[in-house]
Amino acid sequence: MTDRVLAILLVEDDVRLAQLTARYFSAHGAHVTIASDGIAGQEEALRGAYDCVVLDVQLPRRDGITVCRALRAAKDVAIVIVSAHGDEMTRTRGLEAGADDVVAKPFSPRELLMRIHASVRHSR
Numbered sequence: 001m002t003d004r005v006l007a008i009l010l011v012e013d014d015v016r017l018a019q020l021t022a023r024y025f026s027a028h029g030a031h032v033t034i035a036s037d038g039i040a041g042q043e044e045a046l047r048g049a050y051d052c053v054v055l056d057v058q059l060p061r062r063d064g065i066t067v068c069r070a071l072r073a074a075k076d077v078a079i080v081i082v083s084a085h086g087d088e089m090t091r092t093r094g095l096e097a098g099a100d101d102v103v104a105k106p107f108s109p110r111e112l113l114m115r116i117h118a119s120v121r122h123s124r
Helices: 015-027 038-047 064-074 088-096 109-123
Strands: 007-011 031-035 052-056 078-083 101-104
Touching: 007 015, 007 038, 015 031, 015 109, 031 038, 038 052, 038 064, 052 064, 052 109, 064 078, 064 088, 078 088, 078 109, 088 101, 101 109
Parallel strands: 007 031, 007 052, 052 078, 078 101
Antiparallel strands: none
């Protein structure tokens, strides 16, 4: 990995999951910002300088696929989608929308962080 601190925006409406994931990422050297709905997440992603945006698919106010498309059109940032549905249709929709990776819930925070690192490496 790198000595550089990763800036991650975590867009997740499950407060407990977001806090646990952010705590794990922070303990492993990342700076994490949390947004709890699609509109707030999209606005924060466009405003901030993030290495990676992690998007849940099922978000209040604006779904993760729509946010992913908007971010991909507006800026060059690594995007990882997480979804409670690990089926092929959800994965392909995420990738078609511009995500660099799609991870099914429940996920291992360690594996998700490794996938974030890989997505950031590939986006550079």
